[in-house]
Amino acid sequence: MKRSKTSKSWMNEHVSDPYVHKAKIAGYRSRAAFKLLEANEKFNFLTKKMNVVDLGSAPGSWSQVISQMTGCNGNIFALDLLEMVPIKNVEFLKGDFREQEMLDSLEKKLGKTSLDLVISDMAPNISGIKTSDQAGIIHLNELALQFSTDWLKPNGCFLVKSFVGAEFDGFVAETRKHFEKVTTFKPASSRDRSSEIFVFGRNKI
Numbered sequence: 724m725k726r727s728k729t730s731k732s733w734m735n736e737h738v739s740d741p742y743v744h745k746a747k748i749a750g751y752r753s754r755a756a757f758k759l760l761e762a763n764e765k766f767n768f769l770t771k772k773m774n775v776v777d778l779g780s781a782p783g784s785w786s787q788v789i790s791q792m793t794g795c796n797g798n799i800f801a802l803d804l805l806e807m808v809p810i811k812n813v814e815f816l817k818g819d820f821r822e823q824e825m826l827d828s829l830e831k832k833l834g835k836t837s838l839d840l841v842i843s844d845m846a847p848n849i850s851g852i853k854t855s856d857q858a859g860i861i862h863l864n865e866l867a868l869q870f871s872t873d874w875l876k877p878n879g880c881f882l883v884k885s886f887v888g889a890e891f892d893g894f895v896a897e898t899r900k901h902f903e904k905v906t907t908f909k910p911a912s913s914r915d916r917s918s919e920i921f922v923f924g925r926n927k928i
């Protein structure tokens with residue numbers, strides 16, 4: 724079958740992407756690692772001992788970064804719709820975070836552990852229909868925020884990926900109600916053409 728122009732240009736972009744090369748050299752499973760590392764350079768929230776939940780974790784580069792940072796000094800729980808190859812010190816759950824059953828399993832695993840950090844890189848499969856893609860990510864953002872407010876310790880932090888578009892400002896305003904300081908930023912490693920943006924909430928109230 725003839726390859727479409729779009730997949731050809733995606734491949735060209737991928738092979739010439741410096742973050743793809745850097746990720747390979749550093750042993751990260753995905754270039755997404757650099758988004759978390761950049762966020763940490765900016766906000767300095769990763770510490771050597773922390774309890775973390777990583778939502779939308781596969782293939783696992785954010786969990787790799789956290790695992791390297793904390794060693795066995797913390798508890799890391801990761802969840803994704805897709806399978807994830809095991810990572811040292813990371814407990815993985817496979818399933819859909821939107822489902823109550825999945826939330827119950829995660830909460831059961833957490834037991835009495837309260838969290839220092841919740842990170843979410845969850846994004847729906849992009850359909851190209853902007854309104855439904857935007858509604859999909861905002862829904863995931865709201866679920867991640869609700870989970871954070873339920874499980875973070877006072878002063879815990881929250882990092883979540885969103886898309887600029889309808890309801891984004893409302894989501895940021897809602898996040899501001901629960902954290903002392905909320906900042907939005909786009910890392911250099913996030914592709915220019917993407918409407919991706921990150922929201923960082925510092926110090927849960």
Ligand SMILES: C[S@@+](CC[C@H](N)C(=O)[O-])C[C@H]1O[C@@H](n2cnc3c(N)ncnc32)[C@H](O)[C@@H]1O
Nearest residue numbers: 755779781782783784785803804819820844845
């Ligand atoms: C951009 S990738 C995450 C990359 C990851 N942070 C890393 O560093 O390797 C987004 C992930 O979100 C997951 N995801 C999307 N919707 C989800 C849902 N409803 N529940 C759980 N995971 C979901 C996808 O399966 C996908 O693996």
